[in-house]
Amino acid sequence: MSILKSLLKMRKKKELPIQIEEPPDADAGADLKTLSLEQLKEKIKDEFGSTIDLSMDDLKTEGKDALLVYLTSMVDTKQLKETFLQSLSGKHDGLKLTTEDDLKSLCKEKFGGAGYQLIETFNDIITALLFGNIIIVFKDLEKALSLSMASSEDRSITEPSTQTVIRGPKDGFVESISTNVSLLRRRIKNRNLRFEKFIIGSETNTSVYIGYMEGISNKKIVEEVRKRLRKIKVHAIFESGNIEELIADKTATPFPLALNTERPDTVAANLLDGKIVILVDGTPFVLLVPAVLVDFFSIAEDYYQNFMMGSFLRIIRYLAFMIALITPSLYVGILTFHHELLPTPLLLGIIAQREGVPFPAVIEVLIMEVTFEILREAGVRMPRAVGQTVSIVGALVIGQAAAEAGIISNIMVIIVAITAIANFVSPTYSFAAAARLLRFMLIIVSAILGLYGVLLVLVFIVAHLSSLRSFGVAYLSPVAPFIIEQQKDVFFRFPFWSMRQRPAYLKTQNPEKMPKTGSPSPPPMKGERAN
Known part of the structure; x- marks a missing residue:
């Protein structure tokens, strides 16, 4: 028996895939303190090749040589010329850029509300450039200045093309993920609305956000969404449908396991019920999970009429x-x-x-x-x-x-x-x-x-x-398993004031959606006794 066990163990070991870890590129994560401005310029040129939208300009501020780098296709060049360069060219009495503290003082004085960031590796510079930031590297300083100045050439907010509206809000999601987040913030003015960012796709570096209500959403489901997104290892993400297929519990089914929609009011209502939203940069279709069969037969407009x-x-x-x-x-x-x-x-x-x-x-x-x-x-x-x-x-x-x-x-x-x-x-x-x-x-x-x-x-x-x-x-919740208290919003829609509970199948932290008030009734007429 011991020999047999040994043979089985050897067989299992042989079946394990051999993973060869490639040595990391030493230059890719090089610190800026080890590179001169000329060396950095050459490395950036080697990284991006002969692309026409790469701009590198030499600057001089406060007697300090500097290098300005950005991608013209990703940056709002008008804002760069009118706001940023004028601000940087101004005089700063008594300020000398010799230490990191001097650089922080300059940033606080001129770019305090601009969301600046100090970065110190070559990889950080490349990533920031790809996300529409401008980079300023000062000579003999160990950190560079990164400022977000991405262009805002997005499609205007219009009515959803795939989900027409008779009564209700006419705005729909667009391709800009920041605009989509703002559409949700306008509807849910609550400090407990949380958004978390993931970068998915080794070639596209697509921004993917998850949104949920802290104190309402089930923490286990939120963590499961995080876990599945972190596990995605693909070269490109272009649409939320790619994410939907990669995180689904089961792919061998014709039925969708995530609800996709273009309507912000639908997403806001589901967020308050305890669901999680997944937004992908570059598409107006967002995902709502978990999704059950009932979700595909109800629309937000059902709650806007009798x-x-x-x-x-x-x-x-x-x-x-x-x-x-x-x-x-x-x-x-x-x-x-x-x-x-x-x-x-x-x-x-x-x-x-x-x-x-x-x-x-x-x-x-x-x-x-x-x-x-x-x-x-x-x-x-x-x-x-x-x-x-x-x-x-x-x-x-x-x-x-x-x-x-x-x-x-x-x-x-x-x-x-x-x-x-x-x-x-x-x-x-x-x-x-x-x-x-x-x-x-x-x-x-x-x-x-x-x-x-x-x-x-x-x-x-x-x-x-x-x-x-x-x-x-x-998927058949709340019909199977049957939850009698949850049948008020399945085949029929009960009056709005009677739907006091959030979906029980989500196991939310706060199951009660609204206090018990009873049905509305008119005030008693003159001479009548109030009940």
């Missing part, structure tokens, strides 16, 4: 999702195996329409579904002026022509149209895409097993949903 209307619209969304998911497969299953489920007049009418159709029902459905998906994709990729016209007119013309040519039946055009319209009801595009994918699987199974196959796939989907987790939270 609770009865909000509940009605939410039920419509659930119903539309089921219509988009199973209508084509029901058509195939009934026409192939279960004719007895249709009233006789309707069945005779459908058979009469399909008399000249040369294909079975499943081929007919697949032809129309694939055609519509092609038209939908073409409408998205075409220029806006003609894209919508191409998708709508194309569907009508092709559907009518195919029906007249006898390739498909008229009832098939109705089925595909209802399915497509129901799919557009979903407020989240990524969740609607899940229904589009599963619809094809249901169509094929219904052609083989009929409605029994449809029921089998639906059971499988429910089992799959039950197995999903988003940062450890059950």
Whole structure:
């Protein structure tokens, strides 16, 4: 037994991957005190090559030689010329830049509110340049001055393009992460709103922020978000979708495990409920985690109108999702195996329409579904002026022509149209895409097993949903596991004053959202006794 154990241990050791650590570049992290201005200039040129947007200028202030370095494509050059250089060229009586303390005094006097930073390594200089800072290196000083002067050429705040608003705020997130943070700060004027910064992507150095409410959000979930972001080791991050895929609990699923949105009011409401927001620089789509199935059927607008209307619209969304998911497969299953489920007049009418159709029902459905998906994709990729016209007119013309040519039946055009319209009801595009994918699987199974196959796939989907987790939270919460106190905002929306508790599945530090006040009531009329 001891020999066997020894062999197993040796085998395990052999299976371990060999990690070879490359020796660090000694020059890359060199201190500034070891480099002259000329040497530093040459090293920066070697680092950036012959890029045209690198600017290096020699300065002289207070009798001290200095080097000004910045990337013209990242810096607001107008602010640099009008504000910074004029300030630096002024006289400072009695001040000599000979020590680090002198440099700190200069910074406090001239750049006290500018967010300056003193850096001392070559790596720090390169990183600061890439983030839109200007660098001033003074001769014979061990630290350099770094000032943030990034250009502010961003898209103006407009209404979200993917989530239209009837009643509610019209502003939406933009590509600038600092602007997005300010949109949240304007809505939540609370000192407990926290933001933490991560730099992800070895080549892109993309800024990623997480935001949460201190004293409300579950500390374990916040720490889990931090942990997963730190584990990301990729060369580039361009959109929040990259982050979503890298931090998801499970990737082999068509259902999104993080809620993405362009609306600041949606994010603010979820932050106050105890969720965590992930913002990525360069995209207007932010992520909310943990996400549960209910989140994809409710929108902020539900809370801006009467609770009865909000509940009605939410039920419509659930119903539309089921219509988009199973209508084509029901058509195939009934026409192939279960004719007895249709009233006789309707069945005779459908058979009469399909008399000249040369294909079975499943081929007919697949032809129309694939055609519509092609038209939908073409409408998205075409220029806006003609894209919508191409998708709508194309569907009508092709559907009518195919029906007249006898390739498909008229009832098939109705089925595909209802399915497509129901799919557009979903407020989240990524969740609607899940229904589009599963619809094809249901169509094929219904052609083989009929409605029994449809029921089998639906059971499988429910089992799959039950197995999903988003940062450890059950995807079907608060329905499974069933929490009766949390049913006030699932299928129906109860009055706003009655929803006093935050979602129990988040296990927030402060479960109570508002004190118990009871339903509002009018004051008693004159002569009536107040209750």
